[in-house]
Amino acid sequence: MNDTAQLPSRAVGQRGWFARLRRWWRRQLDVPMVQLATPLEVVDLRHLVLRPGRPRESAVWSGDTDPETRHWTVIWAGEVVGVATVLARAEPTHLEHRWQLRGMAVAPDARGNRFGTALLERIAADVGEPMWCNARETAKPFYEHHGWLCPGEPFEIPRIGPHYRMFTPL
């Protein structure tokens, strides 16, 4: 376990009607921001969305603290509502795609607000080079919507489900 696994980050899952009402009100008054983040800031939402029911350590990934790895968050009303990570990992058969997008997640109650789009656009601008990802079957239409290409067949990632290898156009 590394430092990322041991430290807490900003809450993403306050419960109760009063907390929900307060969050709703604060969101009406705030402008969401996409920004560069630390590994620590992305782990809790990753855990909630992409590794539910598993230990928090399952959302701390090798490469998270590599020097070339970058993380982004969407912050809305003081909470992390979107996360994504890019690692310097070339796709084995498409070496020109040398950046892997991983851990793309928007909080369930924040979806449909174009935060996923805002993250992808910011990441594309920051990285500026071709990227690839293993897209969940359920997220494949989202990436296609943004022009990502899917040349291959689905494959299974154990305990998670069917995925597609997807690429930004060259």
Ligand SMILES: CC(C)(COP(=O)(O)OP(=O)(O)OC[C@H]1O[C@@H](n2cnc3c(N)ncnc32)[C@H](O)[C@@H]1OP(=O)(O)O)[C@@H](O)C(=O)NCCC(=O)NCCS
């Ligand atoms: C996929 C995800 C990141 C999209 O985030 P989001 O903020 O809700 O997406 P946006 O609001 O930016 O959606 C942009 C467009 O894509 C569409 N879209 C979003 N998610 C979609 C999906 N799963 N399937 C089909 N279309 C989708 C939206 O309808 C919207 O279309 P529009 O521009 O015509 O209105 C989010 O649904 C999520 O976190 N899903 C669970 C985790 C996951 O699967 N992550 C990807 C791992 S590979």
